[in-house]
Amino acid sequence: MIRMSKPADTRQSIIDAVLRIIGQDGLAGVTNRRIAKExxxxxxxxxxxxxxxxxLLRESLLHFVGEETRRFTELADLCRSDGIDLDGAAATVAQVAGGTEFDSTHIAPFELYVQAxxxxxxxxxxxxxFAAYDRLAARILGGLGVPEAERVAGTxxxxxxxxQLRRLATGSPASDLVDALLLLARGASSG
Structure with a gap:
């Protein structure tokens, strides 16, 4: 018996395929035939x-960011509910940044932003x-007690x-990202 996919599942499979293709071969690799095969x-x-x-590109970009925003919002909620301090936030960021390898799905948004x-x-x-990322950053920074967190969020x-682009291009460690964020947060906290 053949099982038919739900339209939402099929649509998601197509978006996932687009992100993989972009991450592997850039936008030039995105053709309908390749998407169908993938x-x-x-x-x-x-x-x-x-x-x-x-x-297709717009929906792929929005899907990726929606997933990332959801994931980081959950993380921000945990930070706020646990009364996280700067060192705890740094440990959390280190865990997330260190756990995010640059597979094809995580490379794709850089390509899409350049294409924009x-x-x-x-x-x-x-x-x-970027507005979603800014809101999330403001929430985390505000939870850490950074004054004018919304003003600092874009930075x-x-x-x-x-x-992250530097990490992608040079293979630098996630700890560089954590150190830079700590420097920013400490500077913003001291006023």
């Missing part, structure tokens, strides 16, 4: 769920993503992205 669906199924490549610089249609999605997010 997702294990027919070519027509790809175009049924996503009429344009822009829609070239494609105005993706900028809105990128802006939504923290930029620092994280820059250091």
């Amino acid at each position: 997702a294990g669906v027919s070519l027509g199924t790809v175009t049924y769920h996503f009429e344009t490549q822009h829609e 610089g070239r494609d105005e249609r993706l900028r809105t999605a990128a802006a939504e993503c 923290a997010v930029a620092l994280v992205f820059g250091l």
Whole structure:
């Protein structure tokens, strides 16, 4: 008996395939045929769920950031409920940064953000993503008692992205990211 996939499952399989392809070969590797093969669906199924490549890239970007935001919001809630201090926050960040290897799914957002610089249609999605990261950073920084956490949040997010890009390009350790965030948080805390 053949089991039919739910449309939401099929759509998610396609998005996951797009992120893997982008992470492996960049945007140039994203073709409907390759997506279909990677997702294990027919070519027509790809175009049924996503009429344009822009829609596919936007949804892939939003999916990745939605998952990351959910994960980091749960982490922020734990930090706040445990009354976390700066050293505890550093240990948590070290755990998360050290546990995130740069597999193809984690490389893909960098490609998508660069593409948003070239494609105005993706900028809105990128802006939504960065706004979510900023809100999360403000929440964590506020929980740590950093004054004007919302003002500092964008800087923290930029620092994280820059250091993650550096990690990706050079293989530098996650501890560099943690040290930089500690420096920022200590400076912002002292006023």
